[in-house]
Amino acid sequence: MSNQSRDAEYTMGRSESETDRLIEQSVLYDDVTRRFLLRSGIAKGMKVLDVGSGAGDVALTLAEFVGPDGSVIGVDVNADILEIAKARVEASSFDNLEFIAGDTRTLELPNDFDAVVGRLVLMYMSDPADALKHLASHLKPGGIVAFQEVDFSPYTVAVHADTPLINDLIKWGRTVFERSGAHVEMGMELYKAFVDAGLPEPSLHFEAPMGGPEDWPGFAYLENSFRSMLPLIEAYEIATAKEVGVDTLAERIQEEVAASKRPIMLPPHVTGHATLPL
Numbered sequence: 307m308s309n310q311s312r313d314a315e316y317t318m319g320r321s322e323s324e325t326d327r328l329i330e331q332s333v334l335y336d337d338v339t340r341r342f343l344l345r346s347g348i349a350k351g352m353k354v355l356d357v358g359s360g361a362g363d364v365a366l367t368l369a370e371f372v373g374p375d376g377s378v379i380g381v382d383v384n385a386d387i388l389e390i391a392k393a394r395v396e397a398s399s400f401d402n403l404e405f406i407a408g409d410t411r412t413l414e415l416p417n418d419f420d421a422v423v424g425r426l427v428l429m430y431m432s433d434p435a436d437a438l439k440h441l442a443s444h445l446k447p448g449g450i451v452a453f454q455e456v457d458f459s460p461y462t463v464a465v466h467a468d469t470p471l472i473n474d475l476i477k478w479g480r481t482v483f484e485r486s487g488a489h490v491e492m493g494m495e496l497y498k499a500f501v502d503a504g505l506p507e508p509s510l511h512f513e514a515p516m517g518g519p520e521d522w523p524g525f526a527y528l529e530n531s532f533r534s535m536l537p538l539i540e541a542y543e544i545a546t547a548k549e550v551g552v553d554t555l556a557e558r559i560q561e562e563v564a565a566s567k568r569p570i571m572l573p574p575h576v577t578g579h580a581t582l583p584l
Contacts (some may be wrong), residue, residue, distance in 0.1 A: 351375040353377050
């Protein structure tokens with residue numbers, strides 16, 4: 307695809323700690339994703355294409371949903387991270403998964419999938435609607451198109467005079483994604499992307515994990531997220547490493563939440579799914 311060269315830079319970088327962060331993310335958003343797959347109609351016996359598999363978390367959940375009579379093929383452009391995904395599958399009880407390194411927009415893939423699923427993938431693609439149109443071509447009649455994407459626009463409600471650190475994190479986080487070329491409001495843009503791709507109008511839901519208790523794992527997750535983003539934050543001159551203070555970030559966020567008595571919200575996700583006509 308000619309537009310691939312204009313895909314966004316992966317904001318979070320490529321590192322071992324980033325792989326760990328992706329796994330942490332899947333734990334925090336596990337309930338969101340499971341409800342989404344259930345609403346989408348992913349069921350036993352289906353053959354599912356997982357777009358942007360990363361460390362394999364969504365693929366492993368899909369394997370559970372489709373059962374031993376179903377199958378999952380996961381694709382990611384990062385061949386190295388797929389080695390992590392393969393190792394995790396080998397350590398699991400699932401034998402119905404396969405991973406392929408490459409771009410789903412150019413790979414030769416079969417056209418007999420029951421569903422195509424992606425989480426936090428379209429936000430990095432130069433033309434999400436064109437990508438959806440291509441991906442839907444791999445589906446059987448009656449196939450399911452289901453994507454879960456971030457949207458930073460609702461963060462405006464989280465900005466507050468009593469949370470200066472969190473306010474900075476919201477500003478820095480959104481700015482680095484914008485500068486990298488990512489679609490920072492992909493969640494709200496899902497409806498348009500489906501329709502522009504010639505797909506049925508999607509059913510949509512909005513969810514955002516929130517936390518406040520001292521032992522909430524979201525604090526460590528946010529610290530690790532900014533650790534992954536820090537190279538680009540500095541490269542784009544958004545903030546300095548000293549300003550971010552990543553090594554003590556989780557503790558300082560938790561202290562601000564406790565002092566302000568205002569919970570913190572993780573990046574909101576919008577889920578959209580549609581079923582092709584028979």
